[in-house]
Amino acid sequence: MKYFVLLLLFVSQISLSQKNRRTEQSVWVDSVYNQMSFDERVGQLFMVAAYSNKDTVHTNAIDKLITNYKIGGLIFFQGGPYRQAKLTNQFQAKSKLPMFIGIDAEWGLAMRLDSVNRFPWNMTLGAIQNNKLIEKVGEEYGKQSKRMGIHFNFAPVLDINTNPLNPIIGNRSFGEDKFNVTEKALALMKGVQREGVFATGKHFPGHGATETDSHHTLPMVNFTKERIEDVEFYPYKKLFKEGLASVMVAHLNVPSLEPRENYPSSISYNIVTNILQKQLGFEGLIFTDALNMKGASNFKQPGEIDLEAFLAGNDILLFAENVPVALEKICVAYQDTIITEERFAHSVKKILQFKYKAGLDKYKPIDTKNLSKDVNPIDNNALQYELYENATTVLRNEESILPIKDIENENIAYVKLGDDGNSAFLNTLKQYTEVTEISEPNIDTLLLKLETYTKVIVGFHKADGAWKKHDFKAEELAKLDAIAKRKKVILDVFAKPYSLLPITDFTNIEGLIVSYQNTDVSQIVSGQLIFGAFEAKGKLPVSINTSFSVGDGLKTEKLDVLGFTAPENVGVNSTILSKIDKIAQKAIDAKMTPGAQILVARKGKVIYQKSFGYHTYDNLIKVKNSDVYDVASLTKMISTLPNLMQLYDKNKVELDTKLGKMLPLFNDSDKKNITFKDLLSHQARLQAWVPFYKETLDKDQKPSEKYYRKLPDSQFSLQVADSLFIRNDYHDTIMNTIAKSKLLPKKEYKYSDFTFIILKEYLEKTTHQSLNVLSYGNFFKPLGMNNTLYNPLQKIAKDRIPPTEIDTYFRYQNIQGHVHDMEAAMEGGVAGHAGIFSNAIDVAKMMQMYLQKGKYAGKEYFSEATFNTFNTCHFCSEGNRRGLGFDKQQLPGTSGPTCGCASMSSFGHTGFTGTMAWADPEQELVYIFLSNRTFPDSNKPNTLSKENIREDIQKIIYEAIIKG
Incomplete structure (x- = not known):
């Protein structure tokens, strides 16, 4: 009972508040009306066309109409946001009573103004089934208009486009079904008016079935009255009940509603007063369509057409061609009692009521600070994606x-x-x-x-x-x-x-x-x-x-494939995310790298994909998203590891399988008992690497003729660089060197390239396929990684491949399109630890497949259980952060590859050339950074790493995630 009494009290307070507002409105309207001269009252009936892209002649003409004829409003057409806002302030300052500002913005302000985001046409919106999205569009229209000091948006279009050849409505209509048109228009109206801007339904009594354009002639609507009431009037009736603020009356020839031959609907008393106001009960503001349109102006002269429109029952005369003449005609008609005081006061007071509702009793100029940003909010881009995905x-x-x-x-x-x-x-x-x-x-x-x-x-x-x-x-x-x-x-x-x-x-x-x-x-x-x-x-x-x-x-x-959308659609703040640009540019300006590709995806959607800088420091070739980089050690995770996971998934190898069993070469070595698990965890006591190439140089430290040829032949077919081919059997020397190398004294985490050189050998011996063929068939081709490959010059133009180094110690040439890693080069460019070239989107596909635990595009590449096994940190308790092949977030108190803000379930890898690929299952994130920071000299200090560029970018990504 107590709550019921409180509810009644609350409702009564709201009712009293509304009543007080209506009383205040009535007092203000009467007060202003009584203080106005007759000319000032007449001036309120006119809404004149204004442009913010015209010269001072136009501006002066508007100034004159405001000053001398006290016009009540302006309808803005072409121009730009800042220019229009500036003009609006200038014109409003000259007006004794603040004017209405209107605009034809059926698909947002971009219909008339430059530098504004364009929303879809009504017909596109008509395809959307979720009307909440249409309401959201209306809200954006309302926000745009309100920020620009606009009170009336002449939308929504209520015309039901039943004539496919309609030359003027077409895409401006939500469609040909009266129910769908009504639902969409109602949603749009609610959104607009919720933001305090008045919506205007148009073009009454219905322009959808016409075959001609009322801008040029008077179109015919040859339907029965019954048909018009059933179809064309249907959306009006529904929107009137929901509080539509205003209606625009078209210039149409409708014989069933107006018997006078070729008599425009806009000046028909029967249509405007008897039908629209009396029969349909509309009490809002009534605008004529533009009176300069030939559908009206061909019928009567300027001034005369305005008078006829007012006599028909319209409140506001839109786009009058000659205000002084029209004003005089109306004054004479009033003096001759053709227009009664009651009729006159009806429209003028209604206009004043709407001015009060619009807040013009407390008018404030438009604040032009941040105007462009405010009329183009970042989340509009997110809405665009939603709209087209639904349409x-x-x-x-x-x-x-x-x-x-x-x-x-x-x-x-x-x-x-x-x-x-x-x-x-x-x-x-x-x-x-x-x-x-x-x-x-x-x-x-x-x-x-x-x-x-x-x-x-x-x-x-x-x-x-x-x-x-x-x-x-x-x-x-x-x-x-x-x-x-x-x-x-x-x-x-x-x-x-x-x-x-x-x-x-x-x-x-x-x-x-x-x-x-x-x-x-x-x-x-x-x-x-x-x-x-x-x-x-x-x-x-x-x-x-x-x-x-x-x-x-x-x-x-x-x-389950990667898509593309705006950051806000996956819970990421694009303003914060855009800070990546500054960090990337900092790296380039400081010559930490000539260029870079950066990609961020969340929840299966790419939300950031940009390229920065140039291929080299001479700034000749800009980096593009389609360019391919030498990704260095990302090769381990992109090529070798997924193939190993497939073998593990098929029970071809187990975690405790010994290296001696995997490869007989190691059976007689001290490495025969190394397990598959220890290999992949980088705790097999293997050396980090060996500069194999040094053994192939002559006394002048140049490639020895014993090992190299400038032209390939049957014995020297593995290409190391341009015009440099190594003997085919040197691979055996590399493998034997690894087999005979000394083991490190202690079993602990020590990163080693030997691991993946060995595992490439294992894969090729087990599958009887070379690693490049294996990776292409098993992963690259089915995943659509068409820019991911070894030896890219076989397929990709050189100018799409940023160089990695000017080699002055081994190959003595610009390394471009050939792998930077020396051992991988000596393997003919195909190695387990290096050799892959790729771009950010392709690497992201592989990382997304991992994130989806072996699934992509409806295909399973390996089981979820296998992925979980490989992504487990098996030796974290012993201070080894690594998963099986994957790198992991650094352990507390240690340094590592990430910003420290990724989850412990995250995984990825970094590469010597300045690359990084990382995924976080908890945030459904993929982050890719590719660069050629080694150019022109790989021995220079690695400032990209020392300055934490990759990590700082990753930190920005996590900061951009919208909480809650």
Whole structure:
């Protein structure tokens, strides 16, 4: 009972507070109205067009309208945020009563202003099934507008686009289904108005079925009254009940609602007053559509059209062409009692009520400090990814062509159609596997080039403009048809869905994706969908002939592959994460390394992928994400270790298996009882390394002719560097040297390259395959690590490979594309401890596979139990932090490879050339750092390590994780 009384008291207090506010509003409105001159009252009816990209002639003209004619508002068009804010402050300062500021921002301020993030079109949003996301979009519109001192956003569009050929609405509509349009518009309205900005439903009574553009002529809506009430009015009725602030009336010819021939709806008393206000009960503000549009201005002269619009029942006359003439016409009509005081006061007082609601009774100028940052908040980028992931729609998926799996068995081509950019899409596809772009205008030649490919992805890319044509050209349709008849095709349409209308038969198109817009984010998202980084969720908001209906949209399978998104979508603060840039630049500026690649992924999504600096200090070739680095000791973890894990998983080797049993070479040595476990833990008492190359130099310390040739032959086929080949049998000398080397006196942790030189030998003897072939077939190809390989010059252009050193002690040349490690070079570039070249995204795939305990893209490479065994610190209690092959976080009180902030379950490796790959299961993190810090001299002080560059970057990553 006590709580019930408290609840009643609380409710009554709220009711009293609301009543007090209404009373205060009424008092303010009456007070202002009574103090206004007649001209000032009339001026409130006008909202004039303003631009922040025009000259002082325009600015002076607006100043004059404010000063002399007391206009009540401005609708801003093209310009920029800072310029508009500055002008708004200037204009408001001249106005006795603060003006309304409005803007047509149907997909956010970017519809009118430069330097602002663009949100998707309404039709793209119409494909989204989660209306909470649409509400979130509305909130962002509201925040943008509020920050810019804007009171009215002329959105949402409530037109139901039932005519696919509509020249002016189209993508501005949420679709052709009245229920979907209503749900989306309502969600958008709630979001906008929750932020204190007024939403405006438009274009009443409904512009969706028109065939002409009201900017140029008066469009016809030839529906019955019953049909209009059932369909076109449906969203208005729903939004009115939910508190829609305002409505914009279109310039339309609607015979069933206005019997006068070719009489615009915007000046029809029956439509504006009898239907909108009386029949539908709308009590908010009513705007005309722009009165300079030909749909209105062709009908009556400036001034006359304004008077007619007011007489029809509109409150605010938008974009009046001649305010002085219009004002005079209205004054004369008032004097002649054509306009009554009651009618006049009705609109002016309503305007004042909304000015009070907008806070204009306590007007404050716009603070321009941090304006650009505030209208472009970082989390908008995260929302963009969410929106396109939820909108992208799959309409065909024959033979489950989507997502593409088993990429090791695929040879994929990409063909571009359309006249707009495609780089983000193609780059994303290439992040997953090798995709070859084929460009050829001649159809026969194109088909010939496509002959060897198993699948063809066709991207249709059209410029991202709501009013631009998105039609296929005849030759493009012919090309698509020819390809589809001969190859398995995935067609991805980065354009409005109506672009599909000319295609009457989709039988030969196995995969069909509608991505709606050709933005970078839509391209990145769609590329991920094709390879299964997320499942398709979008539903078609319009029908396409008889082929596809509203609501069509197939779900696709989600695979456990790396995707790409904004940091906030995986709980990471992008502002903090961006501090990585500064640390990376510090390393480059201080010449700790000429360049670097850095990648961060969390929860299976790449959230940071950047390249810094140049290949060398001459600053000629910038580092790109596609470049490949000599990753040095990361080879152990990328190539040798996963193959060993597979053998262990198949019970081919056990932790206590002795080296003498693994390799007979060691049977007669003091190393025969070393266990597999001790080898991988780096406590087998092996020497750290031996400079094997020194034994192959002559008295002048140059490569001896006894061991090397400048040209290869059957006895000297292993390439060490450019024009340098070592004799084939020297490998045996290396292995015998290791077998005869002295063991260290004490069994304790001592890092040794011998371990993985030995294990490479074991793998090759056991599998009867060379390590490069083994790693490629078992891991690199199926994981899509197409830029990961030994001896990269066999496949990759030299200018994509940063050099590692100018060698002045062994090979006497610039080492570029050949492995830096001397022993690995003497093995022909293929070794167990070094030799791999790769880029950050490829290394990340391997680390993600480890993070997923042996699984990636629906395939199991080894069991979870095996991974757990290898990622266990078996000898932590003895002061050895190592797992089996993996390096681990340093033990308390000791130095080590990480920032000290990673979890104890984390694992990874570092490399001599300035590389690091680390994963943390507890935070689902992958961190990759690749560089060529050894250039030009590997003997110079390792300042990259001494200055903790890699560790400091890792620390930033952990600091960026959003807590809670």
